[in-house]
Amino acid sequence: MTDYHARTAHILARIEQLAAISDDADGVTRTFGTAGFVRGRDLVQGWFAAAGLETRLDGIGNLRGRWPSARPGAKTFVLASHIDTVVNAGKYDGPLGVLMALDLVETIIQQRIELPFHIELIAFSDEEGVRFHTTYLGSKVVTGAFDPALLQKTDAEGITLARAIAAMGGDAAQIPADALPAAEWLGYFELHVEQGPVLWASGVPVALVAAVAGQQRVELTWQGMAGHAGTVPMAQRQDALAAAAEFVLAAEAFAGAHGRGLVATVGQLRIPHAASNVIPGQVIHSLDLRSPDAGPLAAAYGALHARAEAIAARRRVALSWQLVQATAPVACDAGLNELLARAIAASGHAVVRLVSGAGHDVVPASAMAPATMLFIRCYEGISHNPLENVEAPDVAAALEVAEQFLRRLASRHTP
Known part of the structure; x- marks a missing residue:
C-alpha cells in the first residue's frame, strides 16, 4: 500500500x-x-x-x-x-x-x-x-x-x-x-x-x-506638476498623487458596490523623484480587475476608465491608461x-x-x-x-x- x-x-x-x-x-x-x-x-x-x-x-x-x-x-x-x-x-x-x-x-x-x-x-x-x-x-x-x-x-x-x-x-x-x-x-x-x-x-x-x-491589468500614469510643498497654494496644485489616491478609493468602492465576484486591486504604486517637500508631479500605478463573468468584467473596466478620465480632468492632470493584459474567464x-x-x-x-x-x-x-x-x-x-x-x-x-x-x-x- x-x-x-x-x-x-x-x-x-x-x-x-x-x-x-x-x-x-x-x-x-x-x-x-x-x-x-x-x-x-x-x-x-x-x-x-x-x-x-x-x-x-x-x-x-x-x-x-x-x-x-x-x-x-x-x-x-x-x-x-x-x-x-x-x-x-x-x-x-x-x-x-x-x-x-x-x-x-x-x-x-x-x-x-x-x-x-x-x-x-x-x-x-x-x-x-x-x-x-x-x-x-x-x-x-x-x-x-x-x-x-x-x-x-x-x-x-x-x-x-x-x-x-x-x-x-x-x-x-x-x-x-x-x-x-x-x-x-x-x-x-x-x-x-x-x-x-x-x-x-x-x-x-x-x-x-x-x-x-477573467482578468484585466492596467498601468495608469498620472502626470501633474511638481512644485514646492510650501509655496504652491492648494487651489493651484496639480497633484498627481492626490488624483491617483482618489482613483484608488473609487476603484475599491466600485468593486465593493458591484459584488458578484468582481474585485479591484491597486498593488503597485511608484512616485518618481519623491520627496517629503515636493508636490508629486507623476505617479504610476497598477490596476488589477477580476471577475468570473466576462460581462461585469468589461463593464467595470469601462466604468473605471471613465472615472479615471473624470478625475484627471477635474484635477487638471494628464492621464495615460494602458491595458497591459487581458484574459477572459x-x-x-x-x-x-x-x-x-x-x-x-x-x-x-x-x-x-x-x-x-x-x-x-x-x-x-x-x-x-x-x-x-x-x-x-x-x-x-x-x-x-x-x-x-x-x-x-x-x-x-x-x-x-x-x-x-x-x-x-x-x-x-x-x-
Whole structure:
C-alpha cells in the first residue's frame, strides 16, 4: 500500500530546501530571471534529472522534464506549475504543484508503470508576472501564444525581457520552437494551493477547479506638476498623487458596490523623484480587475476608465491608461473534471467545485488542450504572504487524489 504520508514528508522537505533560496534574506523572493530564481531552478533541475526524466531548459527558462511512453503515436499529457514567486512570498504557491507532480512521476518510473501517453513535467519560469508586469510568460511559450513584442518590454531597472532571458542562460531565438504542437497535446493538469479560505473553513482537503476568473491589468500614469510643498497654494496644485489616491478609493468602492465576484486591486504604486517637500508631479500605478463573468468584467473596466478620465480632468492632470493584459474567464474541461471528481470521491472526500479568483497557467493551457486543476487546502486561505502554509494530511490527500486521477486517465486512453 502506498505511504502517501512518507511521500508528503519528502515533498515538504524539498519545499523547505527550495524556500531557503531567495533574493531576499528575510523572506522568499525568486522573481523571473534573478540570481535566486536561477539557483532555485538549478536545484529543481537536479531533482528532475535524478528522477530519470529527459531534462532541459527551454528558451525562456522553463524547466522541462519528459517521461516518454512506449506506445506508438502517443500524445503528451502536461503536469505543471510555476517556480517563480512574488516579492516576500510564501513557500507553496507554485512550487508545491511542481514538486507534487515530480513525486507522481518518480512513482510511475520507480514502479515501471506503462502509460499510454508521454508525460511532460514543466516548472514554468514566470507565472506571477512581477518583474515585467505581464503574467504567464512561461506557459505562453509552451502553448505557442508568446508575443515576440514582449521581448522589448522593460522592468523597473530598464532591462528588457530579451536581455533578462540572455542573462539567465536562455535563448529568445529558440522560443518559437519550444511550443508543444497542438496535435501533440493530450491535456494539462496542475496542483496548486487554493489561495482562498473556502477549503480551510470547510475542512475539506481538496477541490476541483471549475473555472478561472477573467482578468484585466492596467498601468495608469498620472502626470501633474511638481512644485514646492510650501509655496504652491492648494487651489493651484496639480497633484498627481492626490488624483491617483482618489482613483484608488473609487476603484475599491466600485468593486465593493458591484459584488458578484468582481474585485479591484491597486498593488503597485511608484512616485518618481519623491520627496517629503515636493508636490508629486507623476505617479504610476497598477490596476488589477477580476471577475468570473466576462460581462461585469468589461463593464467595470469601462466604468473605471471613465472615472479615471473624470478625475484627471477635474484635477487638471494628464492621464495615460494602458491595458497591459487581458484574459477572459476560462472554464476547465468537463471531461477531465469528471475524472477528477471520481478520483476525489474514491479517495473518500466530498467533491467541492470552486472558481479560482487567482490566475494560473491553466488559462493559456486551456486554449490548447483539455485542462484542469486540483486545489489543496491552505492555512486560512492566506497566500502571497510569508504566512502561507499547508498541512501535511491535506497534501497527502491531494497526492492520493492526483494519483487516482492519472490512473483513471491512463485507463481511459488504454485500448
